[in-house]
Amino acid sequence: MTAVPRRRMVPAYLATGGRTRPGTAGFDRLTVLFADRAEPPRELEPEHHRLWELLRPGALTVVEAAAHLRLPVSATVFLAADLVEAGCLRARAPIPRAQQTDRSIVERLLVGLRALR
Amino acid sequence: MDSVRSGSPADRPSRVGYLPDRDQTLMKLLVAGPFGVGKTTLIRTLSEIATLHTEEAMTETGRPVDDLAGLPEKATTTVAVDFGRLTLPGNLVLYMFGTPGQRRFFPLWQDIARGALGALVLADTRRLADSFEIMDMVEEQGLPYAVAVNCFPDAPGHSVEVLRAHLDLHPATPLLLCDARERGASLDALIALAEHVLDGLPAEAAPAPAASVPPAPAPAASAAEERP
Numbered sequence: 001m002t003a004v005p006r007r008r009m010v011p012a013y014l015a016t017g018g019r020t021r022p023g024t025a026g027f028d029r030l031t032v033l034f035a036d037r038a039e040p041p042r043e044l045e046p047e048h049h050r051l052w053e054l055l056r057p058g059a060l061t062v063v064e065a066a067a068h069l070r071l072p073v074s075a076t077v078f079l080a081a082d083l084v085e086a087g088c089l090r091a092r093a094p095i096p097r098a099q100q101t102d103r104s105i106v107e108r109l110l111v112g113l114r115a116l117r
Numbered sequence: 118m119d120s121v122r123s124g125s126p127a128d129r130p131s132r133v134g135y136l137p138d139r140d141q142t143l144m145k146l147l148v149a150g151p152f153g154v155g156k157t158t159l160i161r162t163l164s165e166i167a168t169l170h171t172e173e174a175m176t177e178t179g180r181p182v183d184d185l186a187g188l189p190e191k192a193t194t195t196v197a198v199d200f201g202r203l204t205l206p207g208n209l210v211l212y213m214f215g216t217p218g219q220r221r222f223f224p225l226w227q228d229i230a231r232g233a234l235g236a237l238v239l240a241d242t243r244r245l246a247d248s249f250e251i252m253d254m255v256e257e258q259g260l261p262y263a264v265a266v267n268c269f270p271d272a273p274g275h276s277v278e279v280l281r282a283h284l285d286l287h288p289a290t291p292l293l294l295c296d297a298r299e300r301g302a303s304l305d306a307l308i309a310l311a312e313h314v315l316d317g318l319p320a321e322a323a324p325a326p327a328a329s330v331p332p333a334p335a336p337a338a339s340a341a342e343e344r345p
């Protein structure tokens with residue numbers, strides 16, 4: 001039991017219900033996250049630091065980071081958006097080159113799958 | 118063998134399968150079907166990483182929790198969505214998401230389906246009708262799909278024609294007999310799906326120079342039924 005008032009019951013990264021947060025719109029399960037060298041500011045939540053630490057050795061998609069941290073995908077997107085805003089994380093779209101058409105992507109998938117057969 | 122469950126992953130980064138830092142193209146397919154039909158097995162068979170999962174919260178009405186502004190006390194359930202990853206030659210990474218087949222998960226299902234190239238619907242001959250619901254959902258979503266019938270030992274062995282009739286498949290929809298425990302059979306199922314997805318895409322006026330691929334080799338022998 002403690003009498004110290006808590007800042008809030010639900011941490012900000014979990015309290016995503018219905019609100020739109022600027023900066024999260026472009027995120028997808030397959031958005032690739034890369035940690036930058038700059039450490040996250042101290043005032044961010046421990047979960048932000050966990051995400052950044054997880055990504056320090058290499059890149060992961062949002063959904064893989066969520067699974068490793070055992071967080072919902074939506075919460076992971078909020079954390080990632082905060083870290084991008086703070087300048088310690090970079091995010092890129094799953095499909096890097098804009099000129100790729102659906103057809104060329106599926107053709108490449110087919111060639112790749114057949115090569116494994 | 119199962120998902121990474123214990124300990125802080127940050128404590129042991131060697132367990133985390135990082136992506137090589139390159140300009141890879143990431144794409145996803147859904148592996149959908151009723152309870153116990155072999156979704157996780159197929160993903161595990163093909164995945165290069167230990168299969169992972171996310172816990173996705175749903176309300177009892179089936180709406181994703183994100184949609185519930187100001188209703189934090191609303192009863193929620195979580196559903197585990199497992200997935201795997203397969204790096205392919207050509208700088209591609211394929212993600213396979215196992216998605217629950219029940220209608221009440223439709224909003225979550227739609228969210229995962231966004232951006233997917235197609236779906237592999239799994240079925241079991243002992244209970245084909247259990248796959249109807251997910252086939253309806255896939256069709257409503259407008260996702261191209263193929264059906265893989267997993268062969269369980271005590272299952273009645275129907276001919277492909279009988280199975281097609283039971284499932285009321287469109288003539289162009291591929292139907293394969295599969296064993297989700299076998300890599301070759303699972304790859305054949307994805308190849309049949311990818312061929313079907315490609316058939317449904319409009320031909321290009323001019324090939325994109327950077328992304329163009331050499332002509333595809335002759336299709337590997339597969340269990341795919343001949344399609345018109």
Ligand SMILES: Nc1nc2c(ncn2[C@@H]2O[C@H](COP(=O)(O)OP(=O)(O)OP(=O)(O)O)[C@@H](O)[C@H]2O)c(=O)[nH]1
Pocket residue numbers: 150151152153154155156157158159215267268269270295296297298
């Ligand atoms: N004989 C045979 N057994 C299979 C096949 N696919 C899966 N199984 C077995 O069926 C059981 C259920 O498979 P899972 O992969 O867990 O099924 P699932 O669709 O992920 O099930 P839920 O996630 O519970 O809905 C396991 O014991 C598998 O070994 C198959 O193609 N042939």
Ligand SMILES: [Mg+2]
Pocket residue numbers: 156157158199215
């Ligand atoms: Mg499963």
